[in-house]
Amino acid sequence: xxxxxxxxxxxxxxxxxxxGNWLTHGSQVENDTATACVHAALDAGISTFDxxxxxxxxxxxxxxxxxxxxxxxxxxxxxTKVYWPTGPKGPxxxxxxxxHIRESIDGSLQRLGTDYVDLYQAHRYDTETPLExxxxxxxxxxxxxxxxxxxxxxxxxDQIRAGRALADDLGFQLxxxxxxxxxxxxxxxxxxxxxxxEVGVSQIVWSPxxxxxxxxxxxxxxxxxxxxxxxxxKGGATFIKRFLRDDVLERVQGLRPVAEELGLTMPQxxxxxxxxxxxxxxxxxxxxxxxxxxxxxxxSGVTIPAExxxxxxxxxxxxxxxxxxxxxxxxxxxxxx
Numbered sequence: 586x587x588x589x590x591x592x593x594x595x596x597x598x599x600x601x602x603x604x605g606n607w608l609t610h611g612s613q614v615e616n617d618t619a620t621a622c623v624h625a626a627l628d629a630g631i632s633t634f635d636x637x638x639x640x641x642x643x644x645x646x647x648x649x650x651x652x653x654x655x656x657x658x659x660x661x662x663x664x665t666k667v668y669w670p671t672g673p674k675g676p677x678x679x680x681x682x683x684x685h686i687r688e689s690i691d692g693s694l695q696r697l698g699t700d701y702v703d704l705y706q707a708h709r710y711d712t713e714t715p716l717e718x719x720x721x722x723x724x725x726x727x728x729x730x731x732x733x734x735x736x737x738x739x740x741x742x743d744q745i746r747a748g749r750a751l752a753d754d755l756g757f758q759l760x761x762x763x764x765x766x767x768x769x770x771x772x773x774x775x776x777x778x779x780x781x782x783e784v785g786v787s788q789i790v791w792s793p794x795x796x797x798x799x800x801x802x803x804x805x806x807x808x809x810x811x812x813x814x815x816x817x818x819k820g821g822a823t824f825i826k827r828f829l830r831d832d833v834l835e836r837v838q839g840l841r842p843v844a845e846e847l848g849l850t851m852p853q854x855x856x857x858x859x860x861x862x863x864x865x866x867x868x869x870x871x872x873x874x875x876x877x878x879x880x881x882x883x884x885s886g887v888t889i890p891a892e893x894x895x896x897x898x899x900x901x902x903x904x905x906x907x908x909x910x911x912x913x914x915x916x917x918x919x920x921x922x
Contacts, residue, residue, distance in 0.1 A: 586630035587885045590866045593760030594785030605635040605869035623652035625875035629882040633662040639669035646696035665693045668708035680920040681711035681719040705732035713920045720751040727757040736761030742780035749784040766790035775909040778864045787866040796825035799855035805834040839900040856884035
């Protein structure tokens with residue numbers, strides 16, 4: 586079963602494995618399969634579920650809400666996000682303005698079939714809205730009881746510090762950051778993690794298996810496996826492309842002896858690795874089959890000895906991306922439409 590960790594400086598505990606439905610529900614898998622995956626997560630002790638209004642253009646929220654019907658709401662932590670455009674994509678259908686936040690939270694609650702979400706997250710930083718306006722709007726969402734806590738996703742260290750300071754002034758809790766993080770993508774370690782630790786924010790990390798590359802199923806020089814994320818034309822192939830270099834894939838194959846020594850599969854090793862970082866509260870896993878959930882939850886509670894953590898670093902060498910500037914470089918320069 587899954588262990589639990591506190592989220593930031595709050596009293597909220599979440600499962601250290603979060604079930605997320607970014608590239609699956611409403612797009613890659615049928616609804617019956619999505620429901621089976623959610624139920625497999627519940628059976629494994631996962632209580633935390635992450636989605637966003639933009640996933641499958643709002644459909645993913647609906648699918649998750651339907652899959653969770655009949656569950657005791659107080660036993661779940663439901664997380665969603667706001668920022669990217671949804672609906673007809675008009676001039677105010679994206680960003681973190683008061684108008685968009687107010688309308689988006691109501692739409693998310695309706696689709697999820699709940700009166701509140703446990704964590705409402707800014708899916709990116711909005712360069713076109715004053716941070717004070719955004720944080721005041723989040724404060725109102727919390728005061729209205731529509732969200733219990735506020736988080737961010739892919740914000741820089743300075744943005745997290747500024748957001749946390751305003752949240753404290755306004756009397757609500759900004760407790761989490763949701764960045765990409767894996768053995769191959771460590772850009773948060775230099776600045777985001779130290780800043781987050783300083784202000785009482787913890788990480789809920791996405792793509793701990795590097796879009797599946799750390800599963801070891803992509804071999805250097807080989808054809809891409811049929812039906813894999815790398816062949817998905819609905820978005821998956823775009824995100825995985827950066828890792829599909831032969832030098833990366835060769836290094837990843839070198840991790841197999843480490844996984845075997847620990848009695849883990851390659852995906853389990855990848856998930857367990859991110860959970861060794863004490864600032865990580867939870868790792869988000871996705872699934873297109875219930876068996877994938879059952880496999881990945883076995884990473885919960887695993888301790889990787891220091892000597893094997895060092896060996897992982899030695900195996901991967903210089904294919905690891907560590908530059909803290911990549912967080913800001915990957916952020917939208919203006920509001921998307």
